Each structure stands twice: as C-alpha cells, then as structure tokens.
Amino acid sequence: MYPKKKLILSLYQQHKAMQSKLHKLTYLFWECTLRCNFNCVHCGSDCTRQATVPDMPKEDFLRVLADIRPYVDPHKTMIVLTGGEPLVRKDLAECGQAMYDMGYPWGFVTNGWGLVEKRLQSLLNAGLRSVTVSLDGYTEASHDWFRGKKGSWLRAVNAISRVASTPGLVYDVVTCVNKKNIADLSKLRDLLISIDVTHWRLFTVFPKGRAKDNPLLKLSTVEFRQMMDFIRDTRREGKINASYGCEGYLKDYEMEVRDTPFHCQAGINIASVLANGDISACPSLRGDYVQGNIYQDDFWTVWNSRYQIMRDRSWTKTGKCASCKSYKYCQGNGLHLRDEKTGELLHCHLEMMGKETQAEPKFENVLTAAFRFLT
Known part of the structure; x- marks a missing residue:
C-alpha cells in the first residue's frame, strides 16, 4: 500500500473510534414487511408473497419515532423502509406522511415493479x-432470472x-454483480447514463438466505477484481457516480471505488426495527445480533445501553482475522458477513482479491477525502 494512503487510513481509524463513542443515530431502517412480489435468487430474508411474519402496524413503528424524537434531530435522522417489498403495503403514503409530519426525511428500497407514475406522485x-431501485442486468434475461419475475x-x-427525472428526489440504482451480468457492466453503465442516472451502487452478494449455495452468485478472484477496476475506471470517467457498496475493506482500492474508507456503521450510526419488532443494526443482522424488541423494550434505552458488540469490535480478531496485517483498517469486515451464532467470518474481501491488489490510487482524491472526513 502506498504510504500516503496508509497514513490516511490510519488517521481515519480515529474518526471511526470517535463515531463509535458518540454513536449518533443517523439512519433507522424499518423492515415494514416481509411480503414480496418477486422471488429473487439472492434474497437474504427469504421473502415470499405470504410472509409468516405479518406486516408491522404503522402505529407501532411511528410510536418508536415519536419516542426518540426528543433525543435526535429528526431532520438529520433518515428513515429507510425496506422489506420484502415496501410497495406491497397499501398504506405506504400514510406511513410516509406521518414520518414527514414529525420532521423525519424518509425513503425506501424497491424492485420498481409497483412504482408507477400515480404511486410515485402519491409518495x-x-x-x-429518497428512493433506491434495483437493476441487476443489462438484458431482460439476466435481470428477470435474478429477480424471478x-x-x-x-x-x-x-x-x-x-x-431520475423527478426534481429534488435523491435516488440511486443498485446492482448485485454476479457471474451472469458481470460481462455486461459496461453496457449497463451506458444504459443508465442514457436515461440520466447519476448515482449507481454496485455490490456483491453475501452468503446468506437463498444466496448461500448458489455458485452463479459468487464472483471469482479475477471477476471480483475486474469489477473493482470497472468501478474505479467509471469513477475516473466522471459520467456517472459509481461506487461499491459499504461492505468490505478493499486495501489498495480504498477510496478508489467509493467516497469514504471502509467503515461498518452497524450499531454505530445505523439501527433497524425488523418486521417482528426486533431491534437490530442494519437489517441484515439478525439472530444473536438482535439487541431488543420494541414490544418489550424502549428503543432509545436499547440504543444507548446495548450494542456493545458492535461498538467494540475487538472480539472479531479471531480465526483468520487474528493474524491479518490489515485488521486495524478492516476490524473484521462487515458484521453481516459473520455467522450470527458463532461470530466466525464467512466472507473476506481481501481473500476475494488475492494476497495483493494492483489498484493505483489517485492521491489528490485520497487527500480530499481525508480532509473531508477528518476535519
């Protein structure tokens, strides 16, 4: 790793430590339903049309927002609705209006099927x-296979x-890169640019849910680095703001494929309320990572008195992480990539890239990023 980048990453650890200490809640996810009109091959929640867990009544989640309102700045606390597919709820506009009336900005993640003009206008x-829409292929065949619809x-x-054509709406397009679509990333990029998309986030699947045993979803080392190079080159071209998802320490690709150094903010700045009322960090964290339940616990008390397992990651320095030279920057990868029962690391991005990477950092971008996040 180049000395300047190494210095910046070292300094950024101080920023991460301070964030853990302050644990200011800035993102709250609401898993508003586990119902879904798709049958996606990668679904980590294994959602179905008729979920076994019923939708949470909107009043129950709105009560949480009302309870925490005296302790947060609602205008700076983003509420993101996830699923399942949020648009299967008929009362989504009512939920949104109530959140807006309390001062919370809100958005949702969708497969796009139900986002017709009339529905979008009501929302x-x-x-x-904000809106996040998934597009997982340049062709109908690859996307429809992935989404099962x-x-x-x-x-x-x-x-x-x-x-993309709605003034003032914050949005991005997300793509799960897999063996069936990686060869078409350039064409997909050009398609997005042609319809005036400005923000595109690419990610790789993690080994949970339906994706656990599907070989078509996991990239090889060569493919993974091909994707990293593609994102880096696309960013340098400047026609669309492409970035890799928030997961995984990427060594020499750090700040080359996304704006900030790797930082798993689960339980530090991010919390979630799951469909059954469980209080967790990011919605991908379940099982032993759950910190409470809104039907039994006060959310704000849980946020301030628990989550130690996420704010002190020293316990992750075991197994393959124990002797890793990059541990001080990575701190055990994203928590959703560790087993929910044993804590064992299931997926290592450094292993995906091989022992060394060859990305050449642009120091002016690195220094700009460092100044922005360390001042």
Whole structure:
C-alpha cells in the first residue's frame, strides 16, 4: 500500500473510534414487511408473497419515532423502509406522511415493479425524500432470472427513468454483480447514463438466505477484481457516480471505488426495527445480533445501553482475522458477513482479491477525502 494512503487510513481509524463513542443515530431502517412480489435468487430474508411474519402496524413503528424524537434531530435522522417489498403495503403514503409530519426525511428500497407514475406522485406528496431501485442486468434475461419475475427488467427501467427525472428526489440504482451480468457492466453503465442516472451502487452478494449455495452468485478472484477496476475506471470517467457498496475493506482500492474508507456503521450510526419488532443494526443482522424488541423494550434505552458488540469490535480478531496485517483498517469486515451464532467470518474481501491488489490510487482524491472526513 502506498504510504500516503496508509497514513490516511490510519488517521481515519480515529474518526471511526470517535463515531463509535458518540454513536449518533443517523439512519433507522424499518423492515415494514416481509411480503414480496418477486422471488429473487439472492434474497437474504427469504421473502415470499405470504410472509409468516405479518406486516408491522404503522402505529407501532411511528410510536418508536415519536419516542426518540426528543433525543435526535429528526431532520438529520433518515428513515429507510425496506422489506420484502415496501410497495406491497397499501398504506405506504400514510406511513410516509406521518414520518414527514414529525420532521423525519424518509425513503425506501424497491424492485420498481409497483412504482408507477400515480404511486410515485402519491409518495412524493407524502414527503418522499429518497428512493433506491434495483437493476441487476443489462438484458431482460439476466435481470428477470435474478429477480424471478418475467417483465421485471422493463418495470425497473421505467421506474428508474421516473425517479431520475423527478426534481429534488435523491435516488440511486443498485446492482448485485454476479457471474451472469458481470460481462455486461459496461453496457449497463451506458444504459443508465442514457436515461440520466447519476448515482449507481454496485455490490456483491453475501452468503446468506437463498444466496448461500448458489455458485452463479459468487464472483471469482479475477471477476471480483475486474469489477473493482470497472468501478474505479467509471469513477475516473466522471459520467456517472459509481461506487461499491459499504461492505468490505478493499486495501489498495480504498477510496478508489467509493467516497469514504471502509467503515461498518452497524450499531454505530445505523439501527433497524425488523418486521417482528426486533431491534437490530442494519437489517441484515439478525439472530444473536438482535439487541431488543420494541414490544418489550424502549428503543432509545436499547440504543444507548446495548450494542456493545458492535461498538467494540475487538472480539472479531479471531480465526483468520487474528493474524491479518490489515485488521486495524478492516476490524473484521462487515458484521453481516459473520455467522450470527458463532461470530466466525464467512466472507473476506481481501481473500476475494488475492494476497495483493494492483489498484493505483489517485492521491489528490485520497487527500480530499481525508480532509473531508477528518476535519
């Protein structure tokens, strides 16, 4: 690793330590449903049309927001609705309006199927601030296979076009890179640029849920580095703001494929309320990572008195992490990539890249990032 980048990453650890100490809540996810109209091959929640866990009544989640309102700045606390597919809820606009009336900005993650013009307008009228739409292939065949729904590609592209043309709406497009779509990333990028998309986030699947044993979803080392190079080169071209997802320490690719150094903020700045009321960090953390339940515990008390396992990651320095030279920067990878019972690391991004990476950092970008996050 180049000395300047190593210095910046070392300094950034001080920023991470301070964030853990302050644990200021800035993102709260609400898993508003486990129902879904798709059958995605990578689904970590294994969602179905008729979920065994019923939708949480909106009043129960709104009570949580009302309870924490005296302790947070609601205007700086983003509420993100996830699922399942949030748009299967008929009362989504009512939920959004209530959150907006309390001062919270809100958004949701969607497969795009139900985001027709009339529905989008009703959500905008309810104060919608942000939307994330999934598009997982340049062709109908690759996307529809991934999403398990014929016609889903066209619906997603139309939804993306709508949100991209909506003034003031914050949005991004997310793509799960896999063996069936990696060869078409350049074409997909050009498609997004052609419909005026400005923000594109790419990620790789993690080994949970339906994705656990599907060989078509896991990239090889060569493919993974191919994706990293593609993102880095796309960022340098400047036609679309492409970035890799928040997970995983990437060594020499740090600050080359996303704006900030790796930092798993689960339980530090991010919390979630799951469909059954469980209080967790990011929605991907379940099992022993759950810290309480809104039907039994006060959310704000849980946020301030628990979550130690996430704010002190020293326990992760075991197994393959114990002797890793990059541990001080990585701190055990994202918690969703560790076993929910044993804490064992299931997926290492450094292993995915091989022992060494060859990305050449642009120091002016690195220094700009350091100044922005360390001052």
